[in-house]
Amino acid sequence: MKFFENKICLLFVLLLGITFTSCEEDDSGSTDAGEPLARFTFTIDVQTINFINISENSNTYMWDFGDGSTSNLINPVKEFENGTYTVILTAYDNNGNSSTFQDTITIDVPVCVDETSENLDPANGDLNWTFLTENESALFSAFGDTSGEIVANPILDDVNSSCNVEQFIKVSGCQTFAGLGKELNTPLDFTDPNTSKIFKMKVLAQSQVTEVTLRLEFMPFPNVNPFQERIASITQVGEWQTLTFDFSEINVGTYKSVIIYFERDAPCDGDIYYFDDLRQE
Numbered sequence: 001m002k003f004f005e006n007k008i009c010l011l012f013v014l015l016l017g018i019t020f021t022s023c024e025e026d027d028s029g030s031t032d033a034g035e036p037l038a039r040f041t042f043t044i045d046v047q048t049i050n051f052i053n054i055s056e057n058s059n060t061y062m063w064d065f066g067d068g069s070t071s072n073l074i075n076p077v078k079e080f081e082n083g084t085y086t087v088i089l090t091a092y093d094n095n096g097n098s099s100t101f102q103d104t105i106t107i108d109v110p111v112c113v114d115e116t117s118e119n120l121d122p123a124n125g126d127l128n129w130t131f132l133t134e135n136e137s138a139l140f141s142a143f144g145d146t147s148g149e150i151v152a153n154p155i156l157d158d159v160n161s162s163c164n165v166e167q168f169i170k171v172s173g174c175q176t177f178a179g180l181g182k183e184l185n186t187p188l189d190f191t192d193p194n195t196s197k198i199f200k201m202k203v204l205a206q207s208q209v210t211e212v213t214l215r216l217e218f219m220p221f222p223n224v225n226p227f228q229e230r231i232a233s234i235t236q237v238g239e240w241q242t243l244t245f246d247f248s249e250i251n252v253g254t255y256k257s258v259i260i261y262f263e264r265d266a267p268c269d270g271d272i273y274y275f276d277d278l279r280q281e
Contacts, residue, residue, distance in 0.1 A: 038091035038101035047109050048079045051087075058091035058099070066105075080107045110156035112163035123186035126196050126280035131164040139166065140260060144178025146171050146268070154274065159240035160202045165276040168260075174268035179213075179261040183220050187256035190228075190247070196280035197247040201260075204241075204274040205234045210263045212275075214245040216255035226253045240276075 036058035043050045053061060053074050063071040065078055066085035088102040118132035119125055131138050131150050142148035151167045153160065168180055189195055203212055215229035228250050232243035262273045 036091045036093045036097055036099040038089050038099040040087075040089050040101060040103070042087075042103075042105070044105075044107075047081070047107055048077065049105060051076050051078070051089075053089070055089070055091040055099070055101075058093050060092040062090045062092075064088040064090075080105065082107050082109055082111065110161065112153055112156055113161045115162055115164070121185040122188050122195075127188075127199075127278060128280075129276075129278035130162060131166060131276060140168075140180035140182045140258075142168060142178070142180050144175035146174045146178040146180075148180050151274075153276070154206075155204060155238065155240065157240055159242060160204070160276055162276055165202075165204075165274045168262060168273045168275070170263060170268040170271045170273075172268055172270045176265050176267060178268060179259055179264065181220065181257060181259045184256050184258065187254040188216065189254050190250050191252060191254070197250060198281045199230075199245040199247070199278065200242055200281055201245070201278045202240050202242050202276045203234055204239070205237050206272040206274075207237060208263075208271050209234045209237060210266070210271075210273075212243055213259075213261040213264050215259040215261065216247070217257040217259060218253065218255060220257045224257065228253070228255065229259075234273075 034057050037056040038058070039054045039056070041052045041054060043052070051063070055061065061072060061074060063073070063076055065071070065080075065087055067080065067083075069078070071078070084104060084106045086102055086104050088100060090098055090100045092098045115130040115132040117128060118130045118138070119128040120137060129138070139150055140148055146169060148166055148168045150164055153163055153165050166180075170178060190197060199214055201212075201214065211231050211233050213229055213231050215227060217224040217227040228247055230245035230247060232245060234241065234243070260275065263271065
């Protein structure tokens with residue numbers, strides 16, 4: 001009987017020793033997790049990058065964004081200028097072990113180009129209506145219960161990358177004759193053989209193609225006669241295009257009022273149009 005009691009005691013001591021050994025190993029902080037492994041992905045919103053840290057076996061991080069700036073956040077958010085950047089993430093564990101990972105990011109967002117010249121008065125040469133300045137002297141006034149204003153270019157593309165354009169909204173319920181007008185300081189003189197009679201204008205339709213009318217009137221309403229007008233068509237939506245209005249056959253008259261119509265004589269349903277760079281060539 002005593003033999004069995006000794007065996008049981010020995011077994012108990014052995015089990016107790018294993019238990020203590022296991023506890024000591026846990027307390028030492030050793031782990032089977034392995035070495036740190038740095039990794040990240042990212043999403044781009046225009047020029048803002050959201051970094052997503054997917055590193056393993058690590059708890060401290062250092063980001064080098066390739067532009068001289070750094071961060072120790074887990075998932076930083078950063079705005080970049082246009083350019084190409086090598087972003088490096090270094091991940092560390094509690095024991096000072098580290099791992100690095102890098103990726104290249106390219107930001108190429110269209111940037112508007114400031115106009116360098118503008119001429120709103122025929123006395124100074126050919127018209128060059130670029131909306132260089134955001135003031136009343138450049139603004140075409142909307143009529144017929146509509147609205148027009150100088151705004152930032154909503155779509156920068158190869159046809160038109162300028163910063164400022166004029167917006168015209170055919171507000172729902174406006175008059176069907178709605179348009180935009182501008183009285184020139186000096187009339188266009190079509191009796192002068194040196195007067196340029198081909199006009200070009202950049203246009204942008206937000207949601208609907210339509211015809212555009214460029215109308216030249218003797219004086220502002222109601223003293224509009226004689227007048228001349230030409231029509232060109234917008235053929236695409238969401239892109240700038242250049243329209244041409246050719247008055248080269250007209251050799252008589254002076255014209256002090258410039259009128260622009262989009263969807264002339266059509267019901268107003270909230271369509272939005274933009275125009276820019278009205279020039280004589």
